[in-house]
Amino acid sequence: MAKDLISRKENYSQWYNELVMKADLAENSDVRGCMVIKPYGYSIWEKMQAALDKMFKDTGHVNAYFPLFIPKSFFSKEASHVEGFAKECAVVTHYRLKQNAEGKIVVDENAKLEEELIVRPTSETIIWNTYRNWIHSYRDLPLLINQWANVVRWEMRTRLFLRTAEFLWQEGHTAHATKEEAIVETRKMLDVYAEFAEKWLAIPVIKGVKTESERFAGAIDTYCIEGLMQDGKALQCGTSHFLGQNFAKAFDVKFTAKDGKQDFVWATSWGVSTRLMGALVMAHSDDNGLVLPPKLAPIQVVIVPIYKSDEEFEKVNNKAIIIKNKLLEKGISVKYDNRDTHKPGWKFAEYELKGVPVRVAIGPRDVDNSTYEVARRDTLEKKIYTEDNVIESIVALLDDIQENIYKKALKYRNENIHIVNNYDEFKNIINSETGGFVSAHWDGTAETEAKIKEETKATIRCIPFESNSESGVCVYSGKPSKQRVLFAKAY
């Protein structure tokens, strides 16, 4: 079998790479560090976009678009922000090419830009520079804007979806009259992300706050949702930042309040990226290929006809078209694969690899018996349904698959949060093959955090919102601690 995958157990990261490519989600392009998102993969991203976009609109946000290029000077206005991104910025220095004496295309050195342009790694600076002109009064607030865009971060080592030089994302940027309102917004959008992760991606996530060293460059606080992949490594699935008045001060964005006093506005920003595609693959898929949650699957049901003769095809085809139309009427996305260039067995394997949640096979026997063979991708179970219940059964099955893969991921996640009370236990878990989260006491210092990272490669993924404060002693330093935090090796 040509498309056989390596198993997860044998080599997890190779399994991931092969799967992304063989399932036609994306491939490496000839541009170093940049991927091509293929139609099947992009279709999943579009479904994610549609769901998120609706959630943003439902919470009062509107979309806009800001420039790809940012004047270099904008970056230097917020000190920690520039420090955070300086090392991975692509810079545009010239605006023209020319042919040299040998006829080769070269950069025209006479066309040097007076001020270099940075390809946005994130848009805070251009957006706050623009907001200065839009915000004058408390009546202009809150300003709740989202942008769907590409960004560039010049990465040394890249992996499809997880880390590429260019990626797609959305970034929300909001302005508020009060600190409290901005913090509420930051939390609200984190909740939107968590709901999206759990209801759509079917990935359970832990909400929490980042430590100072893991915080977004320029933020007062960074909130995050953390998911656990099947190899026991954590993946940040979304972040939401409370920016305080940092950017308002850097870009002089002031408003006049009801009482006539001037003040800087309070800001948030929040984003999720095509990295979620990687999360989706790594959270659910198996050694046979992708397992997609029905809510995000480009094709929810595939119908495969089985026949020998033209007469058999005729009968099978009629039956297939009828059920296809009935499923379409229920709002289900259906593909009827009646190509005669591939055999049924080939199609079965292909759609399993591509994670199509439900497969309906119709052959001569089904025509004779008024039945359908229905297979579900998550468990690979096959069942025979009859004419009178097949449609309702498939509708219910899609919901069941969505629910089932979430529950499976939740069970796995919960079984892999390990509460530890000393450093030996800590290292045992972190270094074990199964990995997972370690819930441990930490003394709150960046020094301890750095030492642990150096010695174990584990980082503090977040300080969970929901962990009850409980005093103890730091697993590393033995100093007093007020709360357990979550450690893990991470992507």
Next chain:
RNA sequence: CGGGGUGUAGCGCAGUUGGCUAGCGUACCUGCUUUGGGAGCAGGGGGUCGCAGGUUCGAAUCCUGCCACCCCGACCA
């Protein structure tokens, strides 16, 4: 940016002690037989052997330089 490795058909590889027409699997095209879990047989197309120089009667093979990509580290969503 440090350490290691690899460049030969779309993809995966063999050939590399200098030798004649560059090969295998897969994918692709044609035909026939097939079709309830990645079909079989027969025929066919596809290569400036990473690039540039050099040695030689003769270079994928030896020498020199360059380039690209991959893996392992440091940085990161």
